[in-house]
Amino acid sequence: VTPQDAGRVRSVHIVGTGLIGTSIGLAVSAAGVPVTLADREPSRLARAAALGAGRPAVEAGAADVVVVAVPPRSVAQEVGRHMRSDLARTVTHVASVQAELLLEIESQEVNLDRFVGGHPIAGREQSGPDAAAADLFRDRAWVVCATAASRPETVADVEDLARLCLARPVRMSPADHDELLARLSHVPQLVASALAAAVADLPADLVALAGSGLRDTTRLADSDVQLWTEIISANPTAVARALDDVAGSLGSLVTALETGDRGTIERVVDGVLTRGRAGRAKLPGKHGQRLTPWATVSVVVPDRPGALAELLAAVAGHEVNLEDLRVEHAPGQPEGAAELAVAPDAQARLVAALRADGWSVSIGADAAR
Amino acid sequence: VTPQDAGRVRSVHIVGTGLIGTSIGLAVSAAGVPVTLADREPSRLARAAALGAGRPAVEAGAADVVVVAVPPRSVAQEVGRHMRSDLARTVTHVASVQAELLLEIESQEVNLDRFVGGHPIAGREQSGPDAAAADLFRDRAWVVCATAASRPETVADVEDLARLCLARPVRMSPADHDELLARLSHVPQLVASALAAAVADLPADLVALAGSGLRDTTRLADSDVQLWTEIISANPTAVARALDDVAGSLGSLVTALETGDRGTIERVVDGVLTRGRAGRAKLPGKHGQRLTPWATVSVVVPDRPGALAELLAAVAGHEVNLEDLRVEHAPGQPEGAAELAVAPDAQARLVAALRADGWSVSIGADAAR
Numbered sequence: 001v002t003p004q005d006a007g008r009v010r011s012v013h014i015v016g017t018g019l020i021g022t023s024i025g026l027a028v029s030a031a032g033v034p035v036t037l038a039d040r041e042p043s044r045l046a047r048a049a050a051l052g053a054g055r056p057a058v059e060a061g062a063a064d065v066v067v068v069a070v071p072p073r074s075v076a077q078e079v080g081r082h083m084r085s086d087l088a089r090t091v092t093h094v095a096s097v098q099a100e101l102l103l104e105i106e107s108q109e110v111n112l113d114r115f116v117g118g119h120p121i122a123g124r125e126q127s128g129p130d131a132a133a134a135d136l137f138r139d140r141a142w143v144v145c146a147t148a149a150s151r152p153e154t155v156a157d158v159e160d161l162a163r164l165c166l167a168r169p170v171r172m173s174p175a176d177h178d179e180l181l182a183r184l185s186h187v188p189q190l191v192a193s194a195l196a197a198a199v200a201d202l203p204a205d206l207v208a209l210a211g212s213g214l215r216d217t218t219r220l221a222d223s224d225v226q227l228w229t230e231i232i233s234a235n236p237t238a239v240a241r242a243l244d245d246v247a248g249s250l251g252s253l254v255t256a257l258e259t260g261d262r263g264t265i266e267r268v269v270d271g272v273l274t275r276g277r278a279g280r281a282k283l284p285g286k287h288g289q290r291l292t293p294w295a296t297v298s299v300v301v302p303d304r305p306g307a308l309a310e311l312l313a314a315v316a317g318h319e320v321n322l323e324d325l326r327v328e329h330a331p332g333q334p335e336g337a338a339e340l341a342v343a344p345d346a347q348a349r350l351v352a353a354l355r356a357d358g359w360s361v362s363i364g365a366d367a368a369r
Numbered sequence: 370v371t372p373q374d375a376g377r378v379r380s381v382h383i384v385g386t387g388l389i390g391t392s393i394g395l396a397v398s399a400a401g402v403p404v405t406l407a408d409r410e411p412s413r414l415a416r417a418a419a420l421g422a423g424r425p426a427v428e429a430g431a432a433d434v435v436v437v438a439v440p441p442r443s444v445a446q447e448v449g450r451h452m453r454s455d456l457a458r459t460v461t462h463v464a465s466v467q468a469e470l471l472l473e474i475e476s477q478e479v480n481l482d483r484f485v486g487g488h489p490i491a492g493r494e495q496s497g498p499d500a501a502a503a504d505l506f507r508d509r510a511w512v513v514c515a516t517a518a519s520r521p522e523t524v525a526d527v528e529d530l531a532r533l534c535l536a537r538p539v540r541m542s543p544a545d546h547d548e549l550l551a552r553l554s555h556v557p558q559l560v561a562s563a564l565a566a567a568v569a570d571l572p573a574d575l576v577a578l579a580g581s582g583l584r585d586t587t588r589l590a591d592s593d594v595q596l597w598t599e600i601i602s603a604n605p606t607a608v609a610r611a612l613d614d615v616a617g618s619l620g621s622l623v624t625a626l627e628t629g630d631r632g633t634i635e636r637v638v639d640g641v642l643t644r645g646r647a648g649r650a651k652l653p654g655k656h657g658q659r660l661t662p663w664a665t666v667s668v669v670v671p672d673r674p675g676a677l678a679e680l681l682a683a684v685a686g687h688e689v690n691l692e693d694l695r696v697e698h699a700p701g702q703p704e705g706a707a708e709l710a711v712a713p714d715a716q717a718r719l720v721a722a723l724r725a726d727g728w729s730v731s732i733g734a735d736a737a738r
Contacts, residue, residue: 141578195645196646197647232638270595275569284579
């Protein structure tokens with residue numbers, strides 16, 4: 001943050017009070033900057049205002065920054081409307097696609113110097129103002145997509161908005177953003193759905209035998225169909241290219257498996273699995289580091305109120321810092337298993353201490369799959 | 370459990386003291402049935418014995434059930450050897466592939482009436498005796514693959530072994546088992562690896578922007594390359610067929626996206642996402658039910674020892690039963706977010722109570738993606 005950029009945004013108008021718009025309103029309000037809110041649905045607007053996201057505005061007044069936080073399909077129209085009104089110094093949006101929306105905005109023949117698209121990389125599976133949180137964007141990346149037409153002051157406004165929301169502004173071109181998000185978000189969504197679709201015709205009692213491997217891999221398949229159809233439809237070229245890479249890997253696996261030749265199969269399978277580990281090693285773990293080699297300790301947790309709290313109190317009592325935690329319930333199983341991630345040199349001590357306390361403990365980790 | 374089946378297995382010999390073999394030894398020993406152990410690696414054998422999984426046996430003696438718990442590639446040979454020795458009433462294995470191993474065993478021209486393959490559907494990412502746990506199989510399915518050649522007594526022995534390990538025996542033909550596991554386990558493994566492979570060439574600082582969506586979807590890509598190459602190589606036909614379904618879905622998405630026609634894209638994307646939700650609805654949630662609509666409450670957890678324990682103690686203090694828990698760390702973020710799953714009618718009360726205690730709470734859930 002350079003001194004001339006900090007505190008430059010003194011008023012914000014938010015169009016659309018769903019999860020993202022309301023969360024921005026809560027964060028900006030918490031930073032002491034006045035916020036006005038608009039939504040075509042009066043009940044949603046009232047709810048966002050009641051939560052403290054800002055003051056409802058019947059008509060848009062002057063604002064340093066207008067944030068358009070509506071579904072992708074309606075973004076360009078709302079951005080164009082606010083740029084024509086001339087009441088805002090800067091207009092931005094927060095959609096997870098950029099290049100196609102920019103074209104749509106350009107086609108309205110508005111002057112683009114006061115516009116910069118943005119994308120806070122954060123979200124929840126739930127939607128609506130009640131799912132909002134002031135800290136939704138804390139320490140997350142907020143991609144800022146300046147173009148050749150953007151004035152430096154406009155870019156600075158959007159970066160200041162991101163900082164008001166405690167996010168990290170990251171500059172990227174609209175095309176680079178869309179290429180990246182295709183791989184980090186849009187393709188994983190489609191792959192998770194295709195994988196879950198492959199068990200849709202199986203009897204539920206057979207699918208019930210699945211462990212946490214299939215469950216984790218398909219979690220994204222719970223997402224909202226309409227929103228994701230809009231997102232992917234607005235980024236067709238980059239998604240097609242990235243998805244073709246994955247489909248190509250799977251196709252080469254199918255071809256190899258169909259040869260029935262053990263040597264061929266082993267070579268191709270080993271290749272994909274090895275490359276997968278290389279990709280996985282680039283994913284962030286806790287604190288933005290690479291996935292750290294925490295040692296894990298598995299403990300059986302009885303299914304009654306407070307049992308997990310007792311366990312974690314015991315861990316804290318033994319002065320071991322819990323780095324991560326995962327709770328696993330097996331199908332038909334009354335108890336759960338808590339997988340505690342701790343520093344490797346604390347593992348043996350923790351196992352011994354918890355066993356002495358009477359917990360059922362095993363070294364190692366992860367759930368059935 | 371019928372009375373004549375319970376307690377029929379009075380001695381067990383386990384070949385291979387890795388994660389699964391040692392866990393079986395621990396469970397059977399805990400049930401009071403004597404266990405002998407064998408492993409070609411003396412140090413691993415000694416470790417399993419020291420953990421209480423059984424008594425090392427230099428030579429295989431007579432045993433009601435011999436359990437072959439070695440990697441898939443070596444199973445048939447070990448099973449054949451023990452069936453020829455005539456010291457065991459019943460011989461079984463615990464590999465995650467069945468039909469091809471059965472063919473390999475048949476090719477040794479041993480009499481198959483004393484053999485039934487089995488597969489306890491449980492595991493961990495770690496391997497070796499130190500990752501073993503007596504309750505690894507508790508309430509899990511243990512698939513028992515009887516064939517036309519199997520004597521009822523042999524099937525009963527393997528089912529009794531499963532029950533000694535607190536698992537639920539589930540009968541299935543070897544071919545049905547392999548078809549099912551291809552979809553529930555082998556294909557998810559390959560898809561997760563192919564998806565992770567698709568980010569292997571991106572700069573790590575860009576991959577670091579990914580949220581938990583990509584992380585969950587690719588978690589399986591951390592698995593052991595050699596073991597999984599063996600498993601998939603031993604189930605090529607079923608994996609090829611199931612994988613072709615997924616690759617076909619992805620291929621039709623690529624084709625639709627490449628048309629650039631919005632109507633076509635929306636129709637095909639909507640179709641895959643909708644079908645994915647249908648498949649996902651069949652996956653087990655807690656207690657073997659379908660995924661239950663727990664209400665979720667998100668709480669910021671400071672990064673210091675005991676903070677999570679304090680939170681869970683507070684939850685228990687407000688007499689709310691925690692149904693599930695997930696802890697999320699964002700890249701670069703010093704604090705974590707705990708996502709608490711509770712009964713829907715407890716949500717509002719818990720939010721109010723935790724806020725009154727000073728926690729930073731939001732309704733709704735799930736991590737950034």
